[in-house]
Amino acid sequence: xxxxxxxxxxxxxxxxxxxxxxxxxxxxxxxxxxxxxxxxxxxxxxxxxxxxxxxxxxxxxxxxxxxxxxxxxxxxxxxxxxxxxxxxxxxxxxxxxxxxxxxxxxxxxxxxxxxxxxxxxxxxxxxxxxxxxxxxxxxxxxxxxxxxxxxxxxxxxxxxxxxxxxxxxxxxxxxxxxxxxxxxxxxxxxxxxxxxxxxxxxxxxxxxxxxxxxxxxxxxxxxxxxxxxxxxxxxxxxxxxxxxxxxxxxxxxxxxxxxxxxxxxxxxxxxxxxxxxxxxxxxxxxxxxxxxxxxxxxxxxxxxxxxxxxxxxxxxxxxxxxxxxxxxxxxxxxxxxxxxxxxxxxxxxxxxxxxxxxxxxxxxxxxxxxxxxxxxxxxxxxxxxxxxxxxxxxxxxxxxxxxxxxxxxxxxxxxxx
Numbered sequence: 001x002x003x004x005x006x007x008x009x010x011x012x013x014x015x016x017x018x019x020x021x022x023x024x025x026x027x028x029x030x031x032x033x034x035x036x037x038x039x040x041x042x043x044x045x046x047x048x049x050x051x052x053x054x055x056x057x058x059x060x061x062x063x064x065x066x067x068x069x070x071x072x073x074x075x076x077x078x079x080x081x082x083x084x085x086x087x088x089x090x091x092x093x094x095x096x097x098x099x100x101x102x103x104x105x106x107x108x109x110x111x112x113x114x115x116x117x118x119x120x121x122x123x124x125x126x127x128x129x130x131x132x133x134x135x136x137x138x139x140x141x142x143x144x145x146x147x148x149x150x151x152x153x154x155x156x157x158x159x160x161x162x163x164x165x166x167x168x169x170x171x172x173x174x175x176x177x178x179x180x181x182x183x184x185x186x187x188x189x190x191x192x193x194x195x196x197x198x199x200x201x202x203x204x205x206x207x208x209x210x211x212x213x214x215x216x217x218x219x220x221x222x223x224x225x226x227x228x229x230x231x232x233x234x235x236x237x238x239x240x241x242x243x244x245x246x247x248x249x250x251x252x253x254x255x256x257x258x259x260x261x262x263x264x265x266x267x268x269x270x271x272x273x274x275x276x277x278x279x280x281x282x283x284x285x286x287x288x289x290x291x292x293x294x295x296x297x298x299x300x301x302x303x304x305x306x307x308x309x310x311x312x313x314x315x316x317x318x319x320x321x322x323x324x325x326x327x328x329x330x331x332x333x334x335x336x337x338x339x340x341x342x343x344x345x346x347x348x349x350x351x352x353x354x355x356x357x358x359x360x361x362x363x364x365x366x367x368x369x370x371x372x373x374x375x376x377x378x379x380x381x382x383x384x385x386x387x388x389x390x391x392x393x394x395x396x397x398x399x400x401x402x403x404x405x406x407x408x409x410x411x412x413x414x415x416x417x
Contacts, residue, residue, distance in 0.1 A: 100155065191214045335366070339370065
């Protein structure tokens with residue numbers, strides 16, 4: 001019946017199909033390799049190299065609440081990630097024993113207080129929105145985490161009862177080595193995705209101009225870490241680096257070629273070494289299998305309904321959205337929160353989108369509501385969260401985000417008309 005009544009030939013529907021595929025293509029080219037793949041490896045490190053006892057100590061159900069929420073709420077300042085890239089990291093810490101409250105706080109704060117997005121927001125949309133985004137996101141994440149903890153405190157008590165009987169893990173390496181390996185992978189994720197600023201001079205432009213040299217530097221450090229920390233043979237690491245260097249010289253204008261060869265080389269290296277390296281690769285692959293299919297389906301649906309970042313519209317006309325979020329009414333803030341929650345925003349893309357909406361008459365309250373709900377949630381994001389924490393918790397989390405974003409937007413729009 002669905003196929004029989006498909007409105008093929010209708011201009012609007014054909015355009016929506018085009019935008020759905022265009023979004024999937026854009027996502028695959030601009031987001032998967034540089035953002036998600038490093039995030040999968042980082043999640044694998046958390047899953048294998050970060051002991052369950054450490055996760056439980058700082059983020060577990062029995063951890064000191066002040067420390068747990070402080071760590072979780074500021075995590076986004078070191079991770080330039082979006083609502084999808086945070087998912088493997090969230091899945092990793094939750095499966096390692098983090099409490100639902102701190103884990104959800106981490107899930108929200110990761111994309112919401114990305115330091116690059118905060119700076120760009122303040123610079124383009126004004127310091128008021130930039131400051132409000134920082135304060136709102138930190139307070140937001142802690143409140144939502146605490147509410148989730150209270151609502152599911154019985155499950156948390158079960159975790160507390162189970163955790164004392166967990167065996168203490170053997171310390172196979174000093175903490176600084178694990179921290180160094182994690183830091184190098186995060187640095188590669190951050191600098192490989194460093195966006196081009198509007199300014200043609202200054203620190204941010206200088207970093208963007210040298211981003212691939214900086215990424216290369218941390219790539220070299222990753223090779224050192226693979227030998228010193230992970231225990232791989234240095235000859236194998238050198239041999240894996242040769243094709244990366246060759247691709248860099250052969251295709252100097254296409255750094256993704258070297259990046260892809262590097263990812264392939266590391267995957268082969270760690271998958272051939274028994275023990276922790278193989279476990280790391282196995283965990284990385286498990287995260288990829290769990291998340292990528294759901295993301296693909298969600299991206300296609302989001303593109304069909306809302307269009308692609310190139311400016312094309314989906315089934316829902318853009319003028320409807322901009323026409324419904326003017327002023328500072330309860331409805332306009334609520335509508336902005338809902339649209340932001342279901343729409344996909346890659347890291348930093350929410351700023352130019354909001355810039356256009358504000359120019360079309362969007363109120364500052366709804367703008368903040370969308371800023372708080374949008375980067376932290378998306379339709380693809382919800383599908384994956386459901387696979388990790390279940391349908392009920394996912395629905396509660398989404399409702400809390402929309403409600404908090406709506407209330408914060410109304411308050412902000414009243415204070416800053």
